[in-house]
Amino acid sequence: MNSKDFAYLSDILRRRSGLLLKQEKAHLVEGRLAPVMRRFGFKDIASMMRELRHGHESLASAVTEAMTINDSAFFRDRKTFEEFRDIVLPELLIQRAAKKRLRIWCAACAAGQEPYSIAMVLNDSKLTAQGWTIDLIATDISSEMVSRAVEGLYSHFEVQRGLPIRRLVSNFTQEGSNWRISEQLRRMVTFRVFNLLDSFGWLAEVDVVFCRNVLMYFDLKTRASVLDRIGEILTPDGSLLLGPAESITGLATEFVQAEHAPGLYYRSKMPPLRRRATA
């Protein structure tokens, strides 16, 4: 891909998804776009890029989806799920004991491994049987990924990355060499195609936001904007979970990192008593 096409692609990705396309990733671009090129019948990348400049909406959408990062795994970064199970969830169960309702949002769910992992943790707590209503909402910019997540069918490689064998046996059924998530877990998650650059208003109030390994692909302005809008929908005592290696220092003053729990953030205006209790 020539430098002008690369610059145009970078610009369109940034505008449509916030994705920051770095020059050092240029060698990966053609491989990622090859399936789109074939699907739309272009003979080479250059002709596809020419058409993209003419405002071909479905092509622009397909190109954006193809360039987003979809790598995921069940229980990726195990410590995050331990923090959710051992710190975030117990506190919220106390705070919401009267309403018995929790809203959890996975902001970039890829093929569904993260929300299904959360569903398994929630299932362990048997909250539904105790009368709790759990709204587990999972979104991704890629319609293809959301379709895969709804389908809930995973290869034998995917179910062996992060998923303990006992969870596989108790939560999946075998279909040939693939494994399908149980209907009970599938029904716990509401999936939707959603671009993090769009308005978060439809989410209303959310108690926990998982936004892991997403912000790192955005430029600073987009990161700050996403964090601001998460701040608007997160309940005052809600929690934000980022990837353990992600830092938002200097980007969002409304969040403060929990002590001894990398990647876990609370609202900075949360009562100090509770913050100490979680340390």
Added chain:
Amino acid sequence: MKHCLVVDDSRVIRKVACRILEDLSFATEEAEDGATALAACRRAMPDMVLLDWNMPNMNGIEFLRALRNERLGDRPIVVFCTTENDIAHITEALGAGADEYIMKPFDRDIIEAKLAEVGLV
């Protein structure tokens, strides 16, 4: 350094598994069937056994049952690594005392993930 006994009747599989495990800082030892593996465990109990199912001279599940019945001190972690990829076999293995289960074909990521499950990496 943790010690892993790799039990498989395929020399190639043993070599591939040993290479991955050694990259992950394990000391490895090989056995080509269950009987040889049991003798090795009686000599020196490994921290972990990576275990195939179908082998001559005592298959994997027979080895596991014999191992769990032995009174040889520390209980090694046993991870099956087999082409027997159906729920019935997995359930049987867990019932016999397996700690984890790898469905072949495997790669380094899978072995590393499973070792993390059992707390060895």
